[in-house]
Amino acid sequence: MYPKQIDYIIPKNIEDLLSMLNSYSNAKVIAGGQFLTNLIKSNMIDLDVLIDISRIKELNFVKLDGNELIIGANLTLNEISNNDTIKSKAAALAKAALSVADIQIRSLATIAGNICSAYRYRDIPSALLALEASINKISLNKEESLDAQEFFIDSLNTKCSYNEIVKSVSLRADSKRSNYIKLRELNSERSIVSMALALFESSNESYIGIGVSAFFDKPIYIKYIIDDKKVDAREIYNEMMSRYESIIIKDDIPLEYRKRAIKKVIDKLIADTFSDYKDLRLILNG
Amino acid sequence: MANEENGLRKSIKIVVNGTRYSLYVEPRMLLVHLLRDKLGIKSVHIGCDSAQCGACSVIMNNKLVKSCNVFAVQAADSEILTLEGLKDNPLMRSAIDSFIKSNAYQCGYCTPGMLNLLYYIKSNKDSADASLDINDMLIGNICRCTGYINIIKAFKRELGAQDGGSDSR
Ligand SMILES: Cc1cc2nc3c(=O)[nH]c(=O)nc-3n(C[C@H](O)[C@H](O)[C@H](O)COP(=O)(O)OP(=O)(O)OC[C@H]3O[C@@H](n4cnc5c(N)ncnc54)[C@H](O)[C@@H]3O)c2cc1C
Ligand code: FES
Numbered sequence: 001m002y003p004k005q006i007d008y009i010i011p012k013n014i015e016d017l018l019s020m021l022n023s024y025s026n027a028k029v030i031a032g033g034q035f036l037t038n039l040i041k042s043n044m045i046d047l048d049v050l051i052d053i054s055r056i057k058e059l060n061f062v063k064l065d066g067n068e069l070i071i072g073a074n075l076t077l078n079e080i081s082n083n084d085t086i087k088s089k090a091a092a093l094a095k096a097a098l099s100v101a102d103i104q105i106r107s108l109a110t111i112a113g114n115i116c117s118a119y120r121y122r123d124i125p126s127a128l129l130a131l132e133a134s135i136n137k138i139s140l141n142k143e144e145s146l147d148a149q150e151f152f153i154d155s156l157n158t159k160c161s162y163n164e165i166v167k168s169v170s171l172r173a174d175s176k177r178s179n180y181i182k183l184r185e186l187n188s189e190r191s192i193v194s195m196a197l198a199l200f201e202s203s204n205e206s207y208i209g210i211g212v213s214a215f216f217d218k219p220i221y222i223k224y225i226i227d228d229k230k231v232d233a234r235e236i237y238n239e240m241m242s243r244y245e246s247i248i249i250k251d252d253i254p255l256e257y258r259k260r261a262i263k264k265v266i267d268k269l270i271a272d273t274f275s276d277y278k279d280l281r282l283i284l285n286g
Numbered sequence: 287m288a289n290e291e292n293g294l295r296k297s298i299k300i301v302v303n304g305t306r307y308s309l310y311v312e313p314r315m316l317l318v319h320l321l322r323d324k325l326g327i328k329s330v331h332i333g334c335d336s337a338q339c340g341a342c343s344v345i346m347n348n349k350l351v352k353s354c355n356v357f358a359v360q361a362a363d364s365e366i367l368t369l370e371g372l373k374d375n376p377l378m379r380s381a382i383d384s385f386i387k388s389n390a391y392q393c394g395y396c397t398p399g400m401l402n403l404l405y406y407i408k409s410n411k412d413s414a415d416a417s418l419d420i421n422d423m424l425i426g427n428i429c430r431c432t433g434y435i436n437i438i439k440a441f442k443r444e445l446g447a448q449d450g451g452s453d454s455r
């Protein structure tokens with residue numbers, strides 16, 4: 001089936017792109033196209049112009065700047081899962097990227113395309129939240145950096161409006177270790193829960209940042225402070241439920257199954273990440 | 287890429303199986319339709335048209351992509367390889383032999399996509415994708431006939447004893 005006619009243009013650089021966005025009223029940027037193309041094919045979206053940003057070189061980079069790792073919007077999930085700097089400084093993100101969809105989709109799908117897709121079961125937000133990322137946006141008039149917690153309005157919407165784009169994502173590169181697990185449906189790539197954690201230690205506090213997506217109706221962040229050299233997975237579960245139980249995604253997966261599943265995922269993530277770590281005591285949900 | 291005088295057609299250059307083409311395409315045309323309908327490359331199958339089944343998988347600039355999920359204009363200036371262009375490549379020859387020896391096909395509709403996947407993994411042995419269990423490699427490729435067991439056998443034959451021996455998909 002052919003969709004309706006659309007025009008297709010390629011900006012030379014970011015400046016060119018922003019003025020194009022301003023001059024069309026019904027355009028959309030396409031990066032990897034791995035989300036958008038299906039919508040266009042099935043006429044689920046009405047647009048006149050596609051602006052292909054995938055060839056803008058300024059959006060394709062990885063830079064380590066002190067304790068900050070900055071990733072250009074156009075980096076593909078395949079590039080992320082193969083990048084040595086990302087693997088060593090932000091393992092949770094490299095693993096999350098490798099868990100998205102399938103080999104073919106990851107070849108073209110980009111990090112910005114993932115976080116900007118109106119897709120409930122996005123995997124990447126969990127890793128960005130755990131690694132306390134900021135999302136760097138640009139429009140004709142201003143550049144703005146938003147905390148990831150603020151960027152994700154709910155499971156479908158973000159604070160990225162029509163005439164602005166995500167330029168890059170900045171992550172903390174100073175976590176002691178970080179990790180990620182996706183529990184997906186049998187025979188499908190779709191997440192039941194996507195969860196990441198990162199351990200941060202300083203002279204006055206040690207804590208674990210935990211990000212969860214594809215489970216609540218908004219990607220969420222929990223900060224778990226480590227007291228008495230103990231990590232209690234039950235406390236993490238209780239904290240999540242006390243704050244967000246009312247917004248667990250309601251779909252074909254029964255609520256009770258979802259709650260059992262997230263307990264198991266918390267346990268596995270804690271055990272896999274910390275079983276060899278110093279003298280931490282781990283208490284699991286069981 | 288240039289706009290044609292009338293209408294929305296764009297001029298693109300593309301190399302497919304070693305042959306250079308200069309063509310006019312509508313932006314809404316998918317790569318799979320360019321390959322099948324304009325260039326007559328029939329190993330590229332359409333199974334679902336929604337980026338699920340992998341029957342349309344081709345190699346684009348050394349990456350495996352689903353050609354039903356790429357507009358032809360996005361493939362401008364790229365190099366595409368399909369089974370027709372790879373059949374004499376030693377890595378692909380050996381993949382085909384393993385499919386035959388393992389009886390890894392029935393109707394054969396998914397087979398070109400499966401073979402391109404196996405070829406991609408063999409050509410990128412150090413990649414994160416090649417470190418996956420075979421079941422996870424196969425997530426983007428659906429077979430409605432074999433139950434996967436013999437496809438997994440063929441993959442194992444080619445890749446060595448990687449995990450993925452079950453038919454849990
Ligand atoms: C079969 C299938 C399976 C999938 N499975 C998963 C999965 O398991 N996990 C998962 O997380 N996702 C999944 N997806 C969703 C999606 O394909 C990917 O998340 C992908 O990362 C999208 O990236 P893209 O670059 O291709 O985005 P595109 O399709 O190009 O764009 C997606 C959206 O983001 C916008 N956008 C792109 N770049 C920018 C930018 N720089 N600034 C502002 N807006 C931008 C576009 O305008 C569009 O609205 C799946 C999709 C398919 C088709
Ligand atoms: S036809 Fe392309 S994935 Fe099914």
Ligand code: FES
Nearest residue numbers: 392394429430431
């Ligand atoms: S052999 Fe028939 S679909 Fe795979």
